[in-house]
Amino acid sequence: MTTFGARLRTAMDSRGPLCAGIDPHPGLLARWGLDDDAAGVERFALTAVEALAGTTAVLKPQSAFFERHGSAGIAVLERVLAESRAAGALVLLDVKRGDIGSTVQAYADAYLDPASLLAADAVTASPYLGFGSLDPLIDTALKYDAGVFVLALTSNPEGAQVQHATAPGGEGTVAGAVLRQIAVRNGDAAPLGSIGAVVGATIGDTDEDLAVNGPLLVPGFGAQGGTVEDVRRIFAGCLRNVLPASSRQLLEAGPDPATLRAAGRRMNDGLAHVLN
Numbered sequence: 001m002t003t004f005g006a007r008l009r010t011a012m013d014s015r016g017p018l019c020a021g022i023d024p025h026p027g028l029l030a031r032w033g034l035d036d037d038a039a040g041v042e043r044f045a046l047t048a049v050e051a052l053a054g055t056t057a058v059l060k061p062q063s064a065f066f067e068r069h070g071s072a073g074i075a076v077l078e079r080v081l082a083e084s085r086a087a088g089a090l091v092l093l094d095v096k097r098g099d100i101g102s103t104v105q106a107y108a109d110a111y112l113d114p115a116s117l118l119a120a121d122a123v124t125a126s127p128y129l130g131f132g133s134l135d136p137l138i139d140t141a142l143k144y145d146a147g148v149f150v151l152a153l154t155s156n157p158e159g160a161q162v163q164h165a166t167a168p169g170g171e172g173t174v175a176g177a178v179l180r181q182i183a184v185r186n187g188d189a190a191p192l193g194s195i196g197a198v199v200g201a202t203i204g205d206t207d208e209d210l211a212v213n214g215p216l217l218v219p220g221f222g223a224q225g226g227t228v229e230d231v232r233r234i235f236a237g238c239l240r241n242v243l244p245a246s247s248r249q250l251l252e253a254g255p256d257p258a259t260l261r262a263a264g265r266r267m268n269d270g271l272a273h274v275l276n
Contacts, residue, residue, distance in 0.1 A: 004090075004122055004147035005192035008215055011057035011090055012243065016268035017275050019058040019092065019217065021247025022048045022080060024065045028248060032255040038072035041065070045080045048251065051260035053087035056268065060092045060245055078117045090121040092149065092217070098126030100133045108140035122147030124198060124217075128162060131181040138185060138195060147194040147215075152178045153208065155200025155220030176208050186213040192241065201226025201244065203234065211238050218244045228274045239275045 024041040032047075034040035045061065053059055059080075066077040084091045097107040110116055111123045122141070125134055127150050134150065141148045153163055153175045163175040171177070179197055186193025193214035201220040210216060216235060220226040221244040235242050246267060253263035 003145050003189070003194050004141070005186075005189055005194040005214065007121070007145075008058070008090060008147070008194075008243075009192040015055060015057040016272045017243055018056055018264065018268040018271055019060050019243045019245040020048070020052045020056045020250055020264055021094070021245055022059055022061040023247045023251065025248065028251050028254075031252065034255075038069040038076060041069055041073055042076045042079070044255075045076055046083065047255055047257055048260065049080055049083050049087065051254070051257040052264050053084045053089040055261065056089055056264055058092050058243060059084045059089045060094050060247070062247070063093060063095045074118075081118065081120055085121070092122045092124070092147075093118070093120035094124050096124045096126050096151065097137070098129055098133065100129055101136075104133060105136040105140070108137045112137070112140050112144055112146045114144055119144075120146070122149060122194075122196070124149045124151065126151050127178050127181075131178060142194060145194075147196060149196040149198050149215070149217045150178060150182055152182070152197040153199045153203050153206060155202045155226070173208070179208055179210065179212055182214060183209075183212040189213060196243075199234070201230050201234070206234060210235060214241070216242050218242055221246055228271065232274055242275055244271055244275075 022045050024044045026036045029036050029040050029044055032044055034043055061080050066073040081091050093111055110118050111120055113119055125137055125148050127134055138148050165174050167174050167177040182195050182197050185195045196215035196217055197212050198217045201218050202225050231244060250263060250267060254260045
């Protein structure tokens with residue numbers, strides 16, 4: 001098995017840059033005419049997989065919207081993971097975990113060990129207990145040729161009070177320190193490192209160095225206000241590594257699978273034109 005970074009590079013080059021979210025949000029369930037229960041989540045999520053997994057590089061299920069339905073929701077998530085990967089898509093499980101010691105190792109075992117029913121190609125993680133607290137997660141990911149996307153400059157306005165704060169020693173910002181650590185972890189990996197950064201499309205201009213030799217997951221694109229022009233400006237110089245994420249704006253094209261698939265292709269083609 002090749003590294004996650006190599007698989008992602010191949011998938012983005014062949015299928016395009018779109019990362020399609022699968023967020024069974026109560027509002028979207030209602031829009032699709034589905035009940036807000038595990039059965040509704042299953043119909044919603046598997047329809048999205050049917051429509052998108054065969055043509056989209058990365059699918060990103062948001063774990064929280066499955067977890068809110070308890071064990072039945074988690075069982076649906078397991079099917080989403082298995083069926084997405086069987087159709088050829090990489091799966092980035094959006095869990096934003098962050099802890100220390102044996103606990104973060106347990107998260108790594110749950111989401112990155114191929115023996116787990118919840119194993120994904122990559123996960124999102126929070127470094128704000130200290131970047132070193134993620135070492136067990138990152139080490140496990142690299143052991144199993146998986147990936148980790150670390151929160152750096154997020155699209156929510158509250159993030160600035162932590163991410164823009166001065167790092168210990170006065171050497172730049174906390175976000176800058178996170179980005180530097182990601183770059184160190186990726187080293188000279190080719191064609192792409194397996195440790196990515198999460199950088200929102202709505203952050204405005206930034207002086208931070210986003211060239212981390214890894215993928216750049218870009219939420220905030222679409223419904224949250226980020227535009228292709230924002231992406232082109234913020235990520236100038238590393239556009240080829242940008243993985244724009246769209247969830248609710250794309251999913252509103254459902255529930256017909258053919259219509260949702262066509263919407264995904266249009267969005268993907270538009271992004272590929274801009275980023276390439």
